[in-house]
Amino acid sequence: MRGFEAASGLLKERIRTAGEARGFAVTRLLTAWAEVVGPDLAAITRPVKIGHGKGGMGASLTLLTTSVNAPMVQMQLPAIKEKVNACYGYAAISRISLTQTAPTGFAEGQASFTHAPAPKPAPDPAIQAEASRVATGVHDNALREALETLTQNFLSRAKSQRGRS
Template identity: 30%
Template sequence: MSDNTNPKVNRGPRSIGALIASVIAPVCAKRGFATADLISSWADIVGPRYATTTMPEKITWPRRDQAKAPSGATLVIRVDSGMAIYLQHETGVILDRINGFLGFGAVSQLKIVQGVVATPRKATVAPAPLSKADEARVVDTVASVESEGLRQALERLGRGVYGASRRS
């Protein structure tokens, strides 16, 4: 009977989440997050209005030796400049959502930092194919434009307009 207690022994396939967690954990810990759950669920927590214009940066926990330390942590949120004022007005609601997600009143303050929030690029939808009649109409409409670049841009616009009208 073999007693194999070596933790590095491959015990079969593992989920990608289990593998990524070991890589992400040190980065999250450095920024004050216990796990990556808050970051990965951010869009669900703040809702569609702030999902693409805000991003949690770090959590600052109060020091134990401070006499008048706040009761909870401070969450630093990066916000696109145009949305910062709106987020500031909804600080109470956002705090309630964050603490509701965490299950307890861990975060007592939000610190809003204005800056560019990198959002994942959305896949572009290919325009719908045009009928030969619509294609001919677009080309005939812009045929009198002398500038080659402008004519091509107007053709693309015309194809987009006709394609959008066919989709809806």
């Protein structure tokens, strides 16, 4: 027994092996796609495969996108190529090809182009109590709930700003 280990450490070798099988020598391209190309492009594209030519000079990156977004992505291919090559540190990618798919409708291998929203943290009980106290005298339910929400947001933001300074 080695004690507790980070899940990323346990899976690192398997991810690297799977990535190399698909041509991804740098797994950062897969794991940090949104950081490499930006959140807007990452929301509508997925890197699928990197193919190497016979001469060994310049690889080809295949991106998956929906048919609706393909023209927009096509216009941005030079910028994508620059960003991907910056990730590698040299001009590894010479060509990018697009593969279009439907966003829904295929049972297996369906690509998800939406990211799961980050879960909101549970509100602080002290902040909830203070918000309820502030809205105590309000008789209209909708107005009281809105005032409580406003107070919770204000106090939470003030608390997080104090924590940063």
